[in-house]
Amino acid sequence: MEIFLSLNPIVQALLATLFTWGLTALGAAAVFAAREPSKRVLDAMLGFAGGVMIAASYWSLLAPAIEMSEGSDVPVWVPAVVGFLLGGIFLRGIDMVLPHMHTGLREDTTEGIPTHWRRSVLLVLAITLHNFPEGLAVGVAFGAAAAGHASATIAGAIALAIGIGLQNFPEGAAVSVPLRREGLSPMKSFWYGQLSAIVEPVAGVLGAAFVLISQPILPYVLSFAAGAMIFVVIEEVIPESQGGGHSNLSSMTTMLGFAVMMLLDVALG
Numbered sequence: 229m230e231i232f233l234s235l236n237p238i239v240q241a242l243l244a245t246l247f248t249w250g251l252t253a254l255g256a257a258a259v260f261a262a263r264e265p266s267k268r269v270l271d272a273m274l275g276f277a278g279g280v281m282i283a284a285s286y287w288s289l290l291a292p293a294i295e296m297s298e299g300s301d302v303p304v305w306v307p308a309v310v311g312f313l314l315g316g317i318f319l320r321g322i323d324m325v326l327p328h329m330h331t332g333l334r335e336d337t338t339e340g341i342p343t344h345w346r347r348s349v350l351l352v353l354a355i356t357l358h359n360f361p362e363g364l365a366v367g368v369a370f371g372a373a374a375a376g377h378a379s380a381t382i383a384g385a386i387a388l389a390i391g392i393g394l395q396n397f398p399e400g401a402a403v404s405v406p407l408r409r410e411g412l413s414p415m416k417s418f419w420y421g422q423l424s425a426i427v428e429p430v431a432g433v434l435g436a437a438f439v440l441i442s443q444p445i446l447p448y449v450l451s452f453a454a455g456a457m458i459f460v461v462i463e464e465v466i467p468e469s470q471g472g473g474h475s476n477l478s479s480m481t482t483m484l485g486f487a488v489m490m491l492l493d494v495a496l497g
Contacts, residue, residue, distance in 0.1 A: 233382060237374035238436045241367040244389035245432030248366065249425045251393040255400025256421025259414045265401055267472045273398025274469035275478030279485025280395040281461050287493035288369055288388040289454035293447040295379035307447035315455025319361065326357055355403045355424035358464055361456030362392050363428030367435025368453050375443050387496040391489040396425060
């Protein structure tokens with residue numbers, strides 16, 4: 229642990245997001261099991277993932293951003309509100325442009341610019357779009373901790389990485405299992421499943437590096453990451469977890485995911 233704490237924050241962010249990517253790959257390996265997870269189980273796991281992301285957005289990102297804004301030249305709520313909304317607008321802009329398709333939907337429901345890309349590629353791009361703000365959140369958390377603010381700690385950043393990793397496990401399965409049902413081989417389904425999270429280390433490094441060179445706007449950056457994550461939860465995670473006929477179960481696991489992430493952040497942060 230001491231070795232990890234002595235590393236450059238960009239390296240810390242890289243290692244943390246490699247951990248979250250690794251758990252995605254572990255979840256994607258579900259296609260090699262003798263019996264694939266049921267839709268009920270997948271819905272429950274996605275609900276849990278949504279709860280983790282909602283809690284992380286507040287406890288690990290918005291709350292520190294608000295605390296950092298105290299004593300600044302603008303009202304304390306401005307950086308959190310502006311950054312949060314910009315994060316959602318940014319993700320919505322990418323959502324409108326990047327061709328992708330959510331699992332369980334017909335091919336004529338493809339979003340983004342028109343394309344003739346294969347269905348499997350569109351499914352992976354949807355989850356890749358989902359994973360970018362998660363990697364960004366982990367990166368800015370480590371960058372904020374390195375900046376020396378009392379409200380952003382290395383323990384809190386580690387808690388965020390653990391929480392994102394926990395919810396990445398079901399996401400890996402939520403990608404690879406539908407791809408297997410689409411007719412892809414187990415190996416290809418696993419490959420695409422883990423590949424959907426490879427953007428997280430990239431986003432994590434970019435987030436940490438950006439924070440280190442732009443500390444005056446750190447509250448905006450933290451809030452931006454929170455807004456991007458909440459957009460993903462509302463746009464993708466919650467609807468998908470509720471659409472399989474197990475809404476009560478997924479609602480309860482969403483609550484559980486929120487509680488687990490809150491516990492991690494408060495206990496470790």
